Amino acid sequence: MSSVTPQGPAVGIAERIRSGERSFSFEFFPPKDEDGEAQLWQAIETLGPYRPSFVSVTYGAGGSTRDSTVRVTGRIARETSLTPMAHLTCVGHTVAEIEAVLDAYAEAGIANVMLLRGDPKEGPRAPWTPTDGGLTYATELVELVKRRGGFDIGVAAFPEGHPTAASLDTDADVLAAKARAGAQFAITQMFFRADDYVDLVERVRARGADLPILPGIMPILNLAAIQRQGELIGTSVPADIIERIQRHGEDKVAIRAEGIAIAAELCEELLDRGAPGLHFYTLNRSTATLEIFDRLNVRV
Numbered sequence: 001m002s003s004v005t006p007q008g009p010a011v012g013i014a015e016r017i018r019s020g021e022r023s024f025s026f027e028f029f030p031p032k033d034e035d036g037e038a039q040l041w042q043a044i045e046t047l048g049p050y051r052p053s054f055v056s057v058t059y060g061a062g063g064s065t066r067d068s069t070v071r072v073t074g075r076i077a078r079e080t081s082l083t084p085m086a087h088l089t090c091v092g093h094t095v096a097e098i099e100a101v102l103d104a105y106a107e108a109g110i111a112n113v114m115l116l117r118g119d120p121k122e123g124p125r126a127p128w129t130p131t132d133g134g135l136t137y138a139t140e141l142v143e144l145v146k147r148r149g150g151f152d153i154g155v156a157a158f159p160e161g162h163p164t165a166a167s168l169d170t171d172a173d174v175l176a177a178k179a180r181a182g183a184q185f186a187i188t189q190m191f192f193r194a195d196d197y198v199d200l201v202e203r204v205r206a207r208g209a210d211l212p213i214l215p216g217i218m219p220i221l222n223l224a225a226i227q228r229q230g231e232l233i234g235t236s237v238p239a240d241i242i243e244r245i246q247r248h249g250e251d252k253v254a255i256r257a258e259g260i261a262i263a264a265e266l267c268e269e270l271l272d273r274g275a276p277g278l279h280f281y282t283l284n285r286s287t288a289t290l291e292i293f294d295r296l297n298v299r300v
Contacts (some may be wrong), residue, residue, distance in 0.1 A: 014184035023277025074108030089118025145183030163234035264295035281299030
């Protein structure tokens with residue numbers, strides 16, 4: 001990675017989002033090998049000049065990427081001008097272990113965390129079994145970090161409802177409870193209908209929670225893969241979008257271009273309808289995100 005300016009004092013993501021300036025952010029995951037490491041840092045270097053409000057690094061199921069998440073997020077904090085956010089989940093951790101992860105984040109200069117209950121290793125629809133000495137709900141994790149202090153707190157939101165939620169109203173109750181516990185902003189799971197996002201915001205506002213909710217954007221570059229992922233997390237691909245993709249048959253170039261166009265259209269509608277910004281799931285690649293940016297006329 002080329003030399004970049006080290007980051008100054010820690011900046012809170014919540015303040016940036018609430019400033020009124022549109023937020024653009026990117027999500028990465030810890031690499032599994034040397035090639036993945038090179039790909040990740042190439043993406044960070046390429047996207048960095050777009051001055052994202054923040055970048056986030058995910059946390060594997062059961063803490064499986066704990067050390068890598070700390071390492072990657074800490075390096076971003078030390079070696080770049082970007083504001084990093086590290087993920088943390090309840091899965092497989094005692095409270096003492098969670099505190100140790102937070103200590104590691106603080107020592108690495110990370111002042112922003114994304115707090116989630118997390119999914120069982122068998123997937124988001126599998127039965128939830130709390131860890132002995134651990135936590136059961138994301139709200140409890142938010143309360144723990146809020147009491148501790150020193151971090152801006154983000155949480156997850158689900159435009160179509162969490163796959164285990166009894167109803168959309170119940171799901172909105174949970175998000176409002178996270179806000180009361182100390183969450184300062186939320187980022188949604190991927191979705192493909194702007195109405196789903198707008199309806200979520202309205203449900204949460206009706207419950208007295210005013211935390212900013214950033215829409216999470218995932219372009220459809222492989223329809224079958226997105227549909228499989230959607231079945232696990234409770235996200236559906238609308239019939240009209242499926243038709244737009246399938247009309248290109250096996251033409252991978254045309255399918256990719258259509259997926260980028262669909263994502264850009266969604267982004268434009270979301271911003272027009274009041275979204276405070278956009279959060280891009282990059283899959284550790286920069287090309288698709290930059291193509292969407294080009295269509296949105298986002299400039300460095």
